[in-house]
Amino acid sequence: MLQVGKSKFYVLSMFPYPSGKLHMGHVRVYTIGDAIAHFHRLQGKKVLHPMGWDAFGLPAENAALEHDLDPEIWTNSNITHMREQLKNLGFCFDWHREITTCRPDYYKWTQYLFVKLFEAGLAYQKEAIVNWDPMDKTVLADEQVDEAGCSWRSGARVEQRFIKHTCFKPQKSSLYFHKYLPEWYGVKSMQANWLGDCSGCRLHFALLVSLWYHKGKSVFLFHSCLFSKSYKSILFGTCCVVPAGILLGVKAVHPLTMQQLPVVISLKDTLEDHVDCMIGFHPPSNIFIFCLLVEQFSGFERTKAAEAVMQYARDLCVGGHPTSTKLRDWLVSRQRYWGTPIPIVHCPSCGPVAVPVTDLPVHLPNISHLSEKGGSPLKSAHHWLHCSCPRCGSKAQRETDTLDTFVDSAWYFLRYTDPHNTQRPFDKVVADTWMPVDVYVGGKEHAVMHLYYARFLCHFCNDMGLLSHREPFKKLIVQGLIKGQTFWVPSTRRYVQKACVEFTGGLSVLKKNGERVVITWEKMSKSKQNGVDPSEAFGQYGCSTVRLWLLYTGPPEQDLLWDVQSDKLTGVLRWQKRLWMLVTQLREVRACGTIPNPSCLSSADQKIVNGLRDNKNLTIEMVMPDNFLYHLLYFMLFLITKLTSEKVLFFETYSPFVTISFLGAGLCSVTNKQSTCYDWKSTVLQQRWPVMDSFHCVQINNKSCGRLAMAACVARDADAVRALVEHSDIGKRLLTGQTVTRTILSPRTNLVNFLVH
Known part of the structure; x- marks a missing residue:
């Protein structure tokens, strides 16, 4: 629960499928989410920043078939490896809230929501013509078939078959409230076109x-x-x-x-x-x-x-x-093994009957060998298949289809709020405390189906009295792609590795025969041989530098071109070194007992200090939660380091930038800690987010003389305020030769009054 007096902020990054290896797309989305989480935590908010695993699905099942392994063993091994990768990258996830959709403590509640949908008439079974993927041997929803009539996952030509399947009816809730959605970077119009x-x-x-x-x-x-x-x-x-x-x-x-x-x-x-x-x-x-x-x-x-x-x-x-004329019922059943078992029992007398909530979860049985033939593999689990009807007690059979993984991910953001609850999917009071998600970060490929399905489940939970909120997400950030450089031969249309290409005279040709090679930038993939293993860049530059580059290069929604050989990453590394030199200079000067006096600055040095203060205020103003222009932050920091000289090391002026950049570990060993702008007993991640200098009205003997900008930490210290004003144009003009007997700071207004004689 939240601490009294603290406001909440829920930042959510789309959870990954545990493939076993992070790619640069993962690194970018989690870097964006991590920066947002830090931003709001430094502002004193209680932040929820969870992580989990979208662990069911065909990739694990296909890998199990290929390697003769249990999908659960394969999946858990990948989760262990990827969790370690994420921790090594330093992301501030709430790991005690970690969820895994393939574990019974999660899919029990997916089944619970299914039963409630079934009882409400929003889940049903029927026989009809459906889309059949002959490669993955399962049905597909209409939305999972592209314009060419091919499967969204396997790319196989989809066939039409007449079989029994399970559907949800999302039309009854989400569509009606579509007009109330925020714009969401064009996602609203995408959903409108899809829904009709x-x-x-x-x-x-x-x-x-x-x-x-x-x-x-x-x-x-x-x-x-x-x-x-x-x-x-x-x-x-x-x-x-x-x-x-x-x-x-x-x-x-x-x-x-x-x-x-x-x-x-x-x-x-x-x-x-x-x-x-x-x-x-x-x-x-x-x-x-x-x-x-x-x-x-x-x-x-x-x-x-x-x-x-x-x-x-x-x-x-x-x-x-x-x-609408376009929207169809959501087909949720799949004829595969590795998924949430549909909690339905087929009785010859009663028909399809939902498994009682008290009997959940319906565990996924262990199958020694997965069949590569069509049809649900669960049919081979005879010990699991046969059961009694919950209604009349006669002999019956369990449903052998499993749920589409989109069902698992349609409510995971709710489970994050109360992940260890064993009595219900989530406690209403706890969920209402955190919901809705304030910022959702993820790929645009999920902007239609996943977001719509999530809205449907959230509306349903609201209708059932499980949740007070109808819409699950306040703001969506759709991060752009990270594109890699590709090299392909026009005559064969085959992609080749960069090592096979020679660059001479402004041309790119194959080394082996001199054939022309075309260079393009495309989404990273193994088939195009342009993928980048993040560990290579981390090993060469460090994870902080790579993460900084991802924020510095452009806004989140912009596509990025990745070229590790360019000077972009090295430029960020040089900037980091320059900022660290700033901290080092402060430590050296303070170690010598030298604390600069503002009143002793030359005009040139004072000009530099004023420039630092102006840039600080501009940076803080630009980097606000509604625009997420993090690249501007780092651009301003770069300018500030150019303005700094060894003579001018006023910590009050540039300490906010050290806090913002999260590179202030070296400050802990600074001697002569004079500044009140920094909490010396806490780490840099526990500091408060800096605020802009406010303008204070300066009075001398109760008579207004002008306005002067000063940092909040300075404004609380009478001696610091006096030193700042005395060195300003106001002080030089009106206080020179005067004796200040008292400095009065107003506790409620931005006012400072000097009593002189």
Whole structure:
């Protein structure tokens, strides 16, 4: 829990898949998050900065198949290695909050949320045509298939298969609140394009088939098909349908009028010839239902009519929730082993039944050998597969599909707030204390699906009373890519290593045959042979230098070009050495007992001091939490070191920069610690963030004489204030030859008064 009087700040970096090795993309995202965490911690806030592992998924399962290993052993070994890498980099993660999605103490609560969704009617199972990845042998959600019809992960051409699968219904919550999202660096528009226009509502129709009702089917009712193009009010007309298109033997019962209506099959999403009819559309089966209302909404203005119809449907509990023409239900089941078991039991009498919460978790069983053939590997775990129905006690079988890893990552930010809770996913009071996440740092490739799914789960938790907040994230920082230099041969379109290329006369050619080579900058990957192992750069320059370069080179959202041979990293290293020389000079001067007196400075030295103060104030002003322009910070620090001379070593002037840069370890051994701007008993990471100099009104014998900028630490010390004012233009003009009998500092206002005679 938070300490009394302290404000909170929750900074979250997207947790990694434990592949076993960090890459430069990891280093950049965690460097950005770490700098933000330090910034707010130095401002006196209680900061939550957690780390964990998105540990389920196909990569581990495929690696297990390839190396004949247990996926759990493979995953845990990688986690151990990557955790050590992150610790060696000095990131200030709250390791006592570490979570791992493949462990029962985490996926128990993923299953708990699934059961709650199932009980609320937001999770269901059905048989339908789905996207099948023939390489990974699993189904894919529509959003995981690219425009070319290929899998987002394997790149294989996706096939269409008719199988049973599990879905969530996210339309009922998140979409409706989409308009309240912040802009998020263009992510809002990306989500809007993906989700489509919220131009319709969902209604629940009962289908009358052979004189019996089959409830629970849904159709979409689109506003674009509700109203005439020529009028602003609803028109009612006769439904003119092609007889051959009518689905014989089936009637739809309109939920608002209870009329029995014909069901028509069509491949079109809209019927332009029937714009003055109400048209319902069920995307998976392409069923259109033509229907008429009672005349109670006739004559309404377009927008008011739509809201009235939806509210009427909600009052009758037959739907009425906003939806779009693009958005589909979220397909969450996968036919693979290494994932969260879906807590459903299939009973011949009761149908699909959710596992009781008291029986969770449904443990993932140990399987001695993973099959490479299609179908769920869990079907081979006979000792695990057969069970009793929780409802009637008869013989039943467990669900053999597992959940998509996107489900695991859709709520992990909530578990971080209360990671050791054994009674519930998280305590509401604790979660409400930390939520929402103040800053979320991650890649743009997750800006649509992951963020939308996370919003859906957060809205659901709010609806269930588990959480007070609906939106999970306040601000999103999308970090740019780190691109490596690539070398490819046009004749073969194959990538080659830089060592194979010769640079002569401004041209790049293959060493072996002189063939021309094209040089480009692309996202780092093994296939393009342009990846960089972070350990190489760390070994040559040190992790502090590399992290500093990542912040200094450009704003977080900008793509960076990585070339370890360039002078960029060496330039940052030179800057670090120059700053360290600043601290060394201070130590040497103070060791000699020399403490400069501001009143004894020459005009040239005073000009330097004024320049330092101006740059300090400008730097502090530029580096604020809302803009994250960290590269400006380091640029200003570079300028400051150029202004410093050995004669002018006033710690009050430049100590804030030492704190900001986190390079002040050497200050601990300074003798003659005169300054009040630095907490000498604490480490540099425990200092307070520096504040800008404030302007104080200077009075002499209660008469105002002008204004003067001074640091907060100086303003609290009467002797320091007197020395500063005496050396200023005001002091030289009005205090020279005067005897100051008393210096009065106002406790409530920026005012200093000198009594003289």
